[in-house]
Amino acid sequence: MSQSGDRLKAVYDEVVGRNPGEEEFHQAVREVLENLGPVVEKHAAFADTALIRRLCEPERQIIFRVPWVDDDGRPQLNRGFRVEFNSALGPYKGGLRFHPSVYLGIVKFLGFEQIFKNSLTGLPIGGAKGGSDFDPKGRSDAEVMRFCQSFMTELYRHLGEHTDVPAGDTGVGRREIGYLFGQYKRITNRYELGVLTGKGLTWGGSQVRTEATGYGLVFFVEEMLRAAGDSLDGAKVVVSGSGNVAVYAIEKVHQLGGSVVACSDSGGFVVDEDGIDLDLLREIKEQRRGRVSDYADARGGKVRYVEGESIWSVPCDVALPCATQNELDEAGAEQLAGHGCRVVAEGANMPTTPGAIRVLRDAGISFAPGKAANAGGVATSALEMQQNAARDVWTFEQTEQRLGEIMRAVHDRCLETAEEYGSPGDYVAGANIAGFLRVAEAMLALGHV
Ligand code: GLU
Numbered sequence: 001m002s003q004s005g006d007r008l009k010a011v012y013d014e015v016v017g018r019n020p021g022e023e024e025f026h027q028a029v030r031e032v033l034e035n036l037g038p039v040v041e042k043h044a045a046f047a048d049t050a051l052i053r054r055l056c057e058p059e060r061q062i063i064f065r066v067p068w069v070d071d072d073g074r075p076q077l078n079r080g081f082r083v084e085f086n087s088a089l090g091p092y093k094g095g096l097r098f099h100p101s102v103y104l105g106i107v108k109f110l111g112f113e114q115i116f117k118n119s120l121t122g123l124p125i126g127g128a129k130g131g132s133d134f135d136p137k138g139r140s141d142a143e144v145m146r147f148c149q150s151f152m153t154e155l156y157r158h159l160g161e162h163t164d165v166p167a168g169d170t171g172v173g174r175r176e177i178g179y180l181f182g183q184y185k186r187i188t189n190r191y192e193l194g195v196l197t198g199k200g201l202t203w204g205g206s207q208v209r210t211e212a213t214g215y216g217l218v219f220f221v222e223e224m225l226r227a228a229g230d231s232l233d234g235a236k237v238v239v240s241g242s243g244n245v246a247v248y249a250i251e252k253v254h255q256l257g258g259s260v261v262a263c264s265d266s267g268g269f270v271v272d273e274d275g276i277d278l279d280l281l282r283e284i285k286e287q288r289r290g291r292v293s294d295y296a297d298a299r300g301g302k303v304r305y306v307e308g309e310s311i312w313s314v315p316c317d318v319a320l321p322c323a324t325q326n327e328l329d330e331a332g333a334e335q336l337a338g339h340g341c342r343v344v345a346e347g348a349n350m351p352t353t354p355g356a357i358r359v360l361r362d363a364g365i366s367f368a369p370g371k372a373a374n375a376g377g378v379a380t381s382a383l384e385m386q387q388n389a390a391r392d393v394w395t396f397e398q399t400e401q402r403l404g405e406i407m408r409a410v411h412d413r414c415l416e417t418a419e420e421y422g423s424p425g426d427y428v429a430g431a432n433i434a435g436f437l438r439v440a441e442a443m444l445a446l447g448h449v
Contacts, residue, residue, distance in 0.1 A: 216376015
């Protein structure tokens, strides 16, 4: 191993030692450090790895108790988190995740990824993530509201439009952002629009924010295909998941002439060779908070519903993992390679395991990591902050056009940086290096703080 490789390995070992048991965080750090060898060799300022060590240590980690009372009057208890990872480029920015799997290691992995993703957008936003092990599934609106109010009663003191600006992630959508914003407004007595993003359109939200992660992902894929002399027109696409990212990825693929033939949830997947009927899926997911099995029931004999198997067995040209971390493993990647898939782009955060990435690379499949491909969500959050700061409201068209420009710029930045640092066509290296360079330059300028 080269000297720079040894030094980066020492940083990684230190991260593992200082953050025991946080496997997802270790994985996220490792994926970045593995690409920084050529950067450390080229730039003397990073040679001693002091800045890289500092980058791996969150600026602030907040863990708090969230007590609330359920509809039966029983006391309930959850844990809340906010990891304010890096503010060299702007106020801490990143979503909140409500899911029973949430613990410090998940929040740190997401916060760490967010630094590089936000940096790649070219916009002035730092990196953070938060959430709770609260499970919104099966909870009434009133319970979700009381939980959100309790959560914000602690978190508000750490937030502010110039300090830390949360948004949604898994389990946190417009409903939750509404309750959180209402409580923040009540406690602080400030109508501070820029303190949260993903707001509703009548109370400071931006057009396209709901659609942004899914739309942005597909804009990115369009660029990947274009770079390979290909297009989405007539392409067969498989999208895992059926949440906010998946739904709007499906919509944009259909608008651009491709066909999404399968989607999933934690229970199973559905194959609809006519293309997923998005109106039906949205009605089931958004109005009824139902499952994809309900979609299969509603479509009758026309579709296949499969439980307990991998969605990656469905043949496709383009695969978009949009569900959750580590959902696409080596076996899934081998299935994709086996039936001639050409492009994989991550809509979720870190859905592809390191082993699966190797399989895709060996098979010559073009692969884009989430920190580049799903940056459209947070980029549009930054556009929401811009509108809030200017007390302005943009049209749908104007906002979508900006999103398209940003995604094309992220794509080009990845490819140009990969080329410059000796890994042509490698979106993973390009995203990690380009994301790192911008934040690292700012950290150097701001001194050892
Ligand atoms: N949770 C989203 C992400 O993973 C969006 C965060 C935001 O808009 O702040 O990037």
